[in-house]
Amino acid sequence: MVFTLRWGIVATGGIAELFVKDLLYDPALRGVSDVAHLPVAVASRSVEKATAFIKSFIPEPIAANVKPYGTYADLYANPDVDCVYIATPASSHYENALEAIRAGKNVLCEKPFTVNAAQAKHLKFEAEKHNVFLMEAVWTRFFPLSKEFTHLIHEEKIIGDIHRIYSDFSVFFDPVKDVRMYSAATAGGALLDLGVYMNVWTLLTCYRHPDNNRAPPDIIKAVMFKSPISPDIDESTSVITVWKKPKIMCVGTVSMMTDSPADCVIRVQGSKGEVILPIHGSRPEKIIVRLKAGGMGERVYPFPIPGQGLFYEADAVARDIRDGKKFDENYPLEESVFAMELMDEVRAQNDLKFPSEIEVVEDY
Ligand SMILES: NC(=O)c1ccc[n+]([C@@H]2O[C@H](COP(=O)([O-])OP(=O)(O)OC[C@H]3O[C@@H](n4cnc5c(N)ncnc54)[C@H](OP(=O)(O)O)[C@@H]3O)[C@@H](O)[C@H]2O)c1
Numbered sequence: 001m002v003f004t005l006r007w008g009i010v011a012t013g014g015i016a017e018l019f020v021k022d023l024l025y026d027p028a029l030r031g032v033s034d035v036a037h038l039p040v041a042v043a044s045r046s047v048e049k050a051t052a053f054i055k056s057f058i059p060e061p062i063a064a065n066v067k068p069y070g071t072y073a074d075l076y077a078n079p080d081v082d083c084v085y086i087a088t089p090a091s092s093h094y095e096n097a098l099e100a101i102r103a104g105k106n107v108l109c110e111k112p113f114t115v116n117a118a119q120a121k122h123l124k125f126e127a128e129k130h131n132v133f134l135m136e137a138v139w140t141r142f143f144p145l146s147k148e149f150t151h152l153i154h155e156e157k158i159i160g161d162i163h164r165i166y167s168d169f170s171v172f173f174d175p176v177k178d179v180r181m182y183s184a185a186t187a188g189g190a191l192l193d194l195g196v197y198m199n200v201w202t203l204l205t206c207y208r209h210p211d212n213n214r215a216p217p218d219i220i221k222a223v224m225f226k227s228p229i230s231p232d233i234d235e236s237t238s239v240i241t242v243w244k245k246p247k248i249m250c251v252g253t254v255s256m257m258t259d260s261p262a263d264c265v266i267r268v269q270g271s272k273g274e275v276i277l278p279i280h281g282s283r284p285e286k287i288i289v290r291l292k293a294g295g296m297g298e299r300v301y302p303f304p305i306p307g308q309g310l311f312y313e314a315d316a317v318a319r320d321i322r323d324g325k326k327f328d329e330n331y332p333l334e335e336s337v338f339a340m341e342l343m344d345e346v347r348a349q350n351d352l353k354f355p356s357e358i359e360v361v362e363d364y
Pocket residue numbers: 011012013014015016043044045046049050087088089090092110111112137139180186193282
């Protein structure tokens with residue numbers, strides 16, 4: 001029997017549009033037959049925007065049964081919503097997720113999970129207290145490619161002992177003051193927004209290395225360029241992490257001043273060869289394995305993504321909720337908290353602080 005998860009969409013920006021379109025993408029086209037998705041409510045800070053969003057992006061006859069709301073809280077009160085998808089700017093994730101959890105809703109919250117690790121820990125605590133499902137929407141973790149990447153490097157050990165990983169996620173943004181990426185008020189900046197993808201591959205390679213046992217790195221050294229027009233955000237940040245037990249050095253880098261090179265954004269080097277992912281680190285569609293002499297030469301593993309690819313994480317959430325799980329095993333809350341701790345350390349080393357009102361954490 002197909003389990004259909006009923007979604008409430010919170011906010012009507014760019015990623016909410018892509019997500020709702022992917023929810024409506026026929027699951028059979030990605031070989032899925034056990035779960036399906038149905039948007040049943042859309043909330044915005046204005047009911048007119050919610051209504052326009054439904055009209056623009058959800059076809060009839062489904063649209064006729066999707067309720068528009070002019071406040072996020074009204075959507076959380078709708079008993080027909082099984083899971084809330086939060087697609088507001090990072091500065092609002094903590095407040096929005098907290099309210100949804102306290103209303104008893106399961107939550108999928110866009111990346112970056114929160115502004116700091118303290119907020120992430122508190123959300124985890126509240127989700128456990130209210131017995132609801134909670135996950136950070138790091139969609140890349142749910143691609144079939146990501147599963148194969150992990151299998152190749154850790155189970156098949158195709159490149160032997162891993163020595164080094166280079167992980168880049170850079171996207172050029174016009175430096176315009178007060179737009180989301182260049183605004184500290186909405187927790188913009190390269191590290192928090194783009195760093196999530198730099199971390200996806202570092203965490204899969206190092207944090208999830210069988211010899212590392214999900215321990216933090218032994219050394220973290222980070223440098224950044226702050227923006228001349230918005231000094232409370234970083235335009236480029238590079239992070240070296242050293243993981244002594246598996247003996248891997250990681251060079252991670254993010255930038256809004258330049259794009260990543262198209263041919264290689266992730267390079268994992270081992271004793272027998274290397275694994276390369278071409279652009280983009282958020283949505284790669286092939287794995288390239290190059291082995292040293294005597295190996296198999298170059299092998300390409302294609303993973304074409306139908307639609308945008310946000311449905312893979314939505315499928316995982318649907319299965320988790322169907323099965324009564326409160327977190328996802330592939331990307332558990334501990335790992336979101338750890339990723340936020342890593343970013344806290346990088347910001348601390350570079351004295352980068354967001355406005356105190358968005359860093360706030362309730363006592364609990
Ligand atoms: N997974 C991915 O591939 C991906 C891609 C892009 C972005 N993201 C993440 O998704 C989140 C949203 O990004 P986006 O690109 O969709 O942003 P966006 O286009 O600016 O949309 C954000 C929406 O949040 C609502 N909102 C609530 N408080 C707001 C405030 N103070 N300022 C501005 N908008 C506010 C607005 O909707 P209403 O007016 O309707 O309330 C707005 O349309 C970010 O955390 C971002 O990192 C993820």
